[in-house]
Amino acid sequence: MIGDRDETVLLVGAASSGANRLGYCAPVSDIVEECAMRQTTQTVLMVRPANFGFNPETAASNRFQRADEVHADDAGALGRAEFDAAVRALRSEGIQVVVAQDQLDPCCPDAVFPNNWVSFHEDGTVVLYPMEAPSRRRERRREIADLVAAQTSFVVRRWVDLTSHEAEGRFLEGTGSLVIDHRERVAYASRASRTHQTVLHEWCAELGYAAEFFDAADASGAEIYHTNVLMSIGERYAAIAADSIVPRDRERVLARVQASGREVILLSQAEVAGFCGNLLELASWDENLGDCSVLLMSAAARRNLSPDNLQRLSAACDTVLAIPVPTIERLGGGSIRCMLAEVFTPQRGSD
Numbered sequence: 001m002i003g004d005r006d007e008t009v010l011l012v013g014a015a016s017s018g019a020n021r022l023g024y025c026a027p028v029s030d031i032v033e034e035c036a037m038r039q040t041t042q043t044v045l046m047v048r049p050a051n052f053g054f055n056p057e058t059a060a061s062n063r064f065q066r067a068d069e070v071h072a073d074d075a076g077a078l079g080r081a082e083f084d085a086a087v088r089a090l091r092s093e094g095i096q097v098v099v100a101q102d103q104l105d106p107c108c109p110d111a112v113f114p115n116n117w118v119s120f121h122e123d124g125t126v127v128l129y130p131m132e133a134p135s136r137r138r139e140r141r142r143e144i145a146d147l148v149a150a151q152t153s154f155v156v157r158r159w160v161d162l163t164s165h166e167a168e169g170r171f172l173e174g175t176g177s178l179v180i181d182h183r184e185r186v187a188y189a190s191r192a193s194r195t196h197q198t199v200l201h202e203w204c205a206e207l208g209y210a211a212e213f214f215d216a217a218d219a220s221g222a223e224i225y226h227t228n229v230l231m232s233i234g235e236r237y238a239a240i241a242a243d244s245i246v247p248r249d250r251e252r253v254l255a256r257v258q259a260s261g262r263e264v265i266l267l268s269q270a271e272v273a274g275f276c277g278n279l280l281e282l283a284s285w286d287e288n289l290g291d292c293s294v295l296l297m298s299a300a301a302r303r304n305l306s307p308d309n310l311q312r313l314s315a316a317c318d319t320v321l322a323i324p325v326p327t328i329e330r331l332g333g334g335s336i337r338c339m340l341a342e343v344f345t346p347q348r349g350s351d
Contacts, residue, residue: 041282045097046112051102075331079331082325083339090296093284113176115174119174129162129172131173154343160203162202173194176338179228184259191216195226234279240253241267263316265316279297281296281317296321297337
């Protein structure tokens, strides 16, 4: 079976009408000019880790992390190899990837997950987020935003710095805590030690979104550390683990998701445990298709999705790209979506 091998897998979705996605991809410069989409973007930031490894400080709230003493000495090299392969796979699909280099000192074992500390918005806003683990706060570097601006058409016009909440024990870890419906301007967030309602409402007030805050738990009853492992919203789909949402919130959240007009794909708790909710749709461009979409998931998520859900997700996009990141998933407790900070560059014709 194609998804059982530890290699990048490319699937052509039904939405592509059988076009050959393995053929031509436009140069990145063309993609930036041609593909400005509201819900999705063609540009991402990734941080190449210098000290990747198991972080015991974050493991207390992240049940996806697994210590691995056998491969502990090789963790850094394995993590970088998976990172480099992911960058190559994304670029091969026409995604513009800005790669920032992590620093050896201070040590940041989770630097590979930049989406938790920064987000880049279409109006030029850059948001800095409050992080629960002190070791993760060291990842925040404003010069990375300068790098993004230097390599893309993004222009920094405003900073929203929420980090003062850390002193009060309140956190909101970027697009880990937030799953954002840009089209409907709704920010979904599941309560957890890393996701505080007060910070959520401040974020929504600053950026002009409505908050949809709810409680969720895994199969054992433990809170789910980040919203983006149980939910993903694309241009035409909304994948959500409804059974993980507590009964008092479930109907309300589902009603709001359904009101967006997207196809709602229900994930099981077993699929959530297999990283099937940790998905991200990006925009690209193809000579045959024109504007098109790439749905990213890990190789593990592709294996763990039910055949029906995989088929429905494939039909909702042009390409499914499954990238193996087993070491990063096991030791870091995050999957491919967590490695990508979206950069929403201005649409053509905007000031």
